[in-house]
Amino acid sequence: MNDNDLNYWGLDYPPLTAYHSLLCAHVAKLIDPTWVELYASRGHESPSHKLFMRATVFIADLVIYIPAVLLYCFYLRDGSAKRRVAVALCILLYPGLILIDYGHFQYNSVSLGLALWAVVGLGLGQDLLGSVAFSLALNYKQMELYHSLPFFCYLLGKCVKQGLTGRGLFLLLKLSVTVLLTFALCWLPFLSDPGQVLQVLCRVFPVGRGLFEDKVANTWCSLNVLIKIRTILPSQIQLLCSFVLTLLAALPSSVKLLAKPTLWQLKLALVNSSLAFFLFSYHVHEKSILLPALPVCLLINDLPLMSIWFLLVSNFSMLPLFMKDGLLMPYVVTTLGFLFFSVYLLSALERTTVAELRLESYQRLTHACLPTLNLCSVVKWKFFLSLVGMAALSLASMLLDPPAALPDLFPVLISVFSFLHFLGLFVYFNLVQLTEPSGRKNQKKAN
Amino acid sequence: MAAPVTNEWKWFSALALGVSLLKCLLINAYHSTDFEVHRNWLALTHSLPLSKWYFEDTSEWTLDYPPFFAWFEFGLSHLAACFDSEMLAVQNLNYASPATVLFQRLSVIVTDVVFIYAVKECCRGVWDEKRKDLLEQPSFILATLLLWNFGLLIVDHIHFQYNGLLFGILLLSIARHFQGRHLEGAFLFSILLNLKHIYLYITPAYGIFLLRCFCFTCSNADRSVQWRSFSVLRFTVLGLIVLSTFALSFGPFIALGQLPQVFSRLFPFKRGLCHAYWAPNIWALYNVADKALTVLGVKLKLLDITKIPKASMTGGLVQESQHSVLPSVTPLATLICTLLSILPALVHMWFRPNGARGFLRCLVMCALGSFIFGWHVHEKAILMAILPYSLLAVEQKEDAGIFFILTTTGHYSLFPLLFTAQELPVKILLMLSFTVFSFTSLKQLFRCGGRLLSTSEAVYLLGLVPLGLVCECVYPLTTWQKSFPFIPLLVTSVYCALGVIYAFIRLYILLFTFTDCGTEAKMKSQ
Numbered sequence: 004m005n006d007n008d009l010n011y012w013g014l015d016y017p018p019l020t021a022y023h024s025l026l027c028a029h030v031a032k033l034i035d036p037t038w039v040e041l042y043a044s045r046g047h048e049s050p051s052h053k054l055f056m057r058a059t060v061f062i063a064d065l066v067i068y069i070p071a072v073l074l075y076c077f078y079l080r081d082g083s084a085k086r087r088v089a090v091a092l093c094i095l096l097y098p099g100l101i102l103i104d105y106g107h108f109q110y111n112s113v114s115l116g117l118a119l120w121a122v123v124g125l126g127l128g129q130d131l132l133g134s135v136a137f138s139l140a141l142n143y144k145q146m147e148l149y150h151s152l153p154f155f156c157y158l159l160g161k162c163v164k165q166g167l168t169g170r171g172l173f174l175l176l177k178l179s180v181t182v183l184l185t186f187a188l189c190w191l192p193f194l195s196d197p198g199q200v201l202q203v204l205c206r207v208f209p210v211g212r213g214l215f216e217d218k219v220a221n222t223w224c225s226l227n228v229l230i231k232i233r234t235i236l237p238s239q240i241q242l243l244c245s246f247v248l249t250l251l252a253a254l255p256s257s258v259k260l261l262a263k264p265t266l267w268q269l270k271l272a273l274v275n276s277s278l279a280f281f282l283f284s285y286h287v288h289e290k291s292i293l294l295p296a297l298p299v300c301l302l303i304n305d306l307p308l309m310s311i312w313f314l315l316v317s318n319f320s321m322l323p324l325f326m327k328d329g330l331l332m333p334y335v336v337t338t339l340g341f342l343f344f345s346v347y348l349l350s351a352l353e354r355t356t357v358a359e360l361r362l363e364s365y366q367r368l369t370h371a372c373l374p375t376l377n378l379c380s381v382v383k384w385k386f387f388l389s390l391v392g393m394a395a396l397s398l399a400s401m402l403l404d405p406p407a408a409l410p411d412l413f414p415v416l417i418s419v420f421s422f423l424h425f426l427g428l429f430v431y432f433n434l435v436q437l438t439e440p441s442g443r444k445n446q447k448k449a450n
Numbered sequence: 451m452a453a454p455v456t457n458e459w460k461w462f463s464a465l466a467l468g469v470s471l472l473k474c475l476l477i478n479a480y481h482s483t484d485f486e487v488h489r490n491w492l493a494l495t496h497s498l499p500l501s502k503w504y505f506e507d508t509s510e511w512t513l514d515y516p517p518f519f520a521w522f523e524f525g526l527s528h529l530a531a532c533f534d535s536e537m538l539a540v541q542n543l544n545y546a547s548p549a550t551v552l553f554q555r556l557s558v559i560v561t562d563v564v565f566i567y568a569v570k571e572c573c574r575g576v577w578d579e580k581r582k583d584l585l586e587q588p589s590f591i592l593a594t595l596l597l598w599n600f601g602l603l604i605v606d607h608i609h610f611q612y613n614g615l616l617f618g619i620l621l622l623s624i625a626r627h628f629q630g631r632h633l634e635g636a637f638l639f640s641i642l643l644n645l646k647h648i649y650l651y652i653t654p655a656y657g658i659f660l661l662r663c664f665c666f667t668c669s670n671a672d673r674s675v676q677w678r679s680f681s682v683l684r685f686t687v688l689g690l691i692v693l694s695t696f697a698l699s700f701g702p703f704i705a706l707g708q709l710p711q712v713f714s715r716l717f718p719f720k721r722g723l724c725h726a727y728w729a730p731n732i733w734a735l736y737n738v739a740d741k742a743l744t745v746l747g748v749k750l751k752l753l754d755i756t757k758i759p760k761a762s763m764t765g766g767l768v769q770e771s772q773h774s775v776l777p778s779v780t781p782l783a784t785l786i787c788t789l790l791s792i793l794p795a796l797v798h799m800w801f802r803p804n805g806a807r808g809f810l811r812c813l814v815m816c817a818l819g820s821f822i823f824g825w826h827v828h829e830k831a832i833l834m835a836i837l838p839y840s841l842l843a844v845e846q847k848e849d850a851g852i853f854f855i856l857t858t859t860g861h862y863s864l865f866p867l868l869f870t871a872q873e874l875p876v877k878i879l880l881m882l883s884f885t886v887f888s889f890t891s892l893k894q895l896f897r898c899g900g901r902l903l904s905t906s907e908a909v910y911l912l913g914l915v916p917l918g919l920v921c922e923c924v925y926p927l928t929t930w931q932k933s934f935p936f937i938p939l940l941v942t943s944v945y946c947a948l949g950v951i952y953a954f955i956r957l958y959i960l961l962f963t964f965t966d967c968g969t970e971a972k973m974k975s976q
Contacts, residue, residue: 054871061875332477340471347464 015206018189019143023113027059060104060112068116069095071123075301079126079266082304089348094300096344098337099318103290106330111290114144115297121154122273122301126266130158130174131181138185145207149280149294153272156257160264218414219289220320220421221282222248228415245285252279252429256436263439267305271436273298278429282422289324289418292317292425306435307351308360312386313428315342319393320421322400323414331401342390355379361435389424396420461584462573462593466566469597470559473607477555480870481610486544487511488523488554488610493540495520496527500702504712508540514715517699518644526557558606558614565618569596571625572841588844591891595840596621600884601833601861604877609867611830616646617837624813624838628806632664636688640695647716651820651834652813658796659809660688673802728939729829730863730946731822733784736776738944743775784825791819791954798961807842811961814839818856818954829867829943832860832950847896851903852956854892855911858885859949862914865922866939874922910949917945 014021031038031052038044038052076091104112117140124133137154141147158178165171193199215224215233223245226232236244256275260268277295281287296317303310318338325334346352357366362378369376400413409415490509498506503513503520513520527538534549536542573589581587606613623638639656642649665688668679703712728734773779795815799808817835821827836857843853861881868877893902903911921938925931 051871054874058875332474336471336474340468343467344464347460 017142017145017207063110064112068112071116071119074123090304093303093345093348096341097300097314098341099293099296101337102325102330102333106333107328111293114140114147118147118150134178134181135185138182142189146291146294149277150273152253152257152276153260153269156260157264157269160261215287218418219287220418220425221287225419225422242285245283248283249280252283256433259437270298270301271432274432275436289321292320307349307354311345311351316421316424322397322417355383364434364438465593465597473559476607479608480873485610489537491523492527492530493538495524496538497540501706504708504715509543512715516644516647558612562614565614568618568621569593572621575628576844586894591895592840592844595888600880601864604868605830624810627809636660637691640692644695644699652816654796655813655816658799662800663803728943729827730943730950731827734943734947740773740776747775781825784823787823788820791823792816810838810842815957822951822954829863836860847899848960850892850896852953854888855907855949856953858911859946863942863946866942
């Protein structure tokens, strides 16, 4: 513990990641001990070692994420078998996760898969299993906090619905004990010394870093283009501002979920909450867009066009990262594949009536000023224009050199373009969640 | 048998797009020396005049395809100049800049358009109106079996070759014969022969078929030939088409007096009986038998160890070799064996023609017979039997069973071509997906007719799994890998040879016992 150089990519994820790495290291040691030497293996990249590490991502995917997707599609979806397979295929084809996990190299499929297991558990009525799964997800990557508010509100809402004096209280107690036990189990080796716990928390939540890093498609970075808030406001005010705005943005959807804890509301709340965190939170990475992307994947069958649009933009927003990693060909191939197959398999461009796109609230707003406006064709046109814009910006970033005065031109354009889309879709998903009337019976079909 | 309107072919576009995107992902995968071969040909056709094409030998990879392919490379070389003109210098041996790799890979992917079109034409011929579910539609299954064929994917897009283009022309020629457009079919085949002369293997099938079913316009009631119905006009037109194609191809070289040199490049018989990686044919079994008898003979002191030539056959090098115990095999012997093996099929087609389907069956048997008995056969040549046979496999249960055995063993025998660790997951996953898909779809298609495979066949095929595990994963970690590196290749070849030869025998049995009452109706509608 003492001869560890914390500045060389020190461990800054919660304990479960550490245990996973330990497991992989034991396997690695069996194959070739030089791979796991503390200092000597720095920067080691032999072909067989690369194959081993990529294989660990694949195995984690196979064991955790893919079964969760398949279970979700087969147990929590209505429709013919072919429809379910099509939905499963589209979710698995989402390029963002594939490129980040297998290209950039991360283990997002573990934390996202565990979160998905939690959704599946809650959807099947297994609240305890769901909470265990989510606690594990949280102990794997602290970014899952983006999803924690909806889970909390859903479970609390369910307890309240069952009556706070009686079954509800009993459920609340069971859930609290389960969660605390799971946390305790994960943190067991560190609980012996409170100093250690604090140290882990310090590494896991590095508040010393800035409001944002690099170019990310959220409010602060985009605002920074116009007014340099990073330099104007002191860092304490920045922290406070982002904290308050994040909570305000996530509040409406959480309150609605508390009042009406159904699976459909949970999925929408996951989208809204994680998107709120992404847009307003402190020190957000562009990879954090995967956190809203997962719940949007779950909506892909009910709101195909808007979900596919969001997923494409989320993938596009990470283009500067992919370019740095040399992933251009996989980016183009997987994006094109996802676009064509999801639109074809889910008939996204045919299911575009006002009711299917849930544009009733927009229609009420525009009805006053522009009564003859065909909202559906407007949406379709915006989708096509958006695709053209993404294609043009992608090609420009790949083929053209930026002018010398503005070296970051393309990443900035990409992040501002994505930010505007995220903001628009954030408003849309919030409206869909909030305007759903309480106690609508036929909503069950849409689950 | 009318094919549906165009808007019902969206699934075909989806399949074609999906496989093309997959091919793009394989651009930076391992490529074999065939990559350098084609780069060299781009260079020499671009930089040198026609008269030097078949004489140039700066590189060891001399031009050994017929002239039309050389012209094809010449055309490509002009596009290559836009990517990286350095690849067009003949002395830049083993030049493989990223632009070169991108260009060559893209050229294979783009020329696959011919293959996609040919598959579409073939699928139109097997559309079954009675099947409403797309996944049980023979056209859909055929399209997937051809477009996503594992062997073609790894040979063309990883190992690197232009088989997509060539098999596209072959399948298109077959489709034209199915549609009754025989002159077009013959023309396409002549072009194909002038692109790659390996298709000489199936020329007998074409020759006999065109003579019997096209030049003789009528048959008697018992399907014997009506000698008087010989159409001189048809024969002449056919002959003109074929001869003019060959004249266009070889004409310039005949004029330059280079024909012997061209032929010596096209038919290099100095190479050995078996290719470096031992195609799974009868000679692999012959070699193993010879080795086994040698070892046995030495142990039993029947042979003198000093008189036995060094084990050069199993070294994995391409050279001539002698057998120790069994008689040595000459190119002429292999030719005679090949002709003997395909003769019954050709004779059967002459006396009992069965239209285009009979022709296709005969073609597959010629390809398979030449594969099993030929001289210096590449294991890639199994594709010449597998791809056309897919058309028959979706129409009849017995064919489906034989097809599955042939395809699985044939594809597995291609594994040694990709020996790098990085390609291991790709080849295993693609092979598994293709095998599982072909088995489940064919089983579902013919579920009314009984079992697709017998128990012993299933056991044999399942034996490929432990074989694969041992050869790919277990053996390289043992100490024998250093001293006997050829053992996995040998075992793979022998095991697969059994499957391939078994498929050949079953094909013959099917040919002679097949009662084709149902096909007369099909013949009339062609």
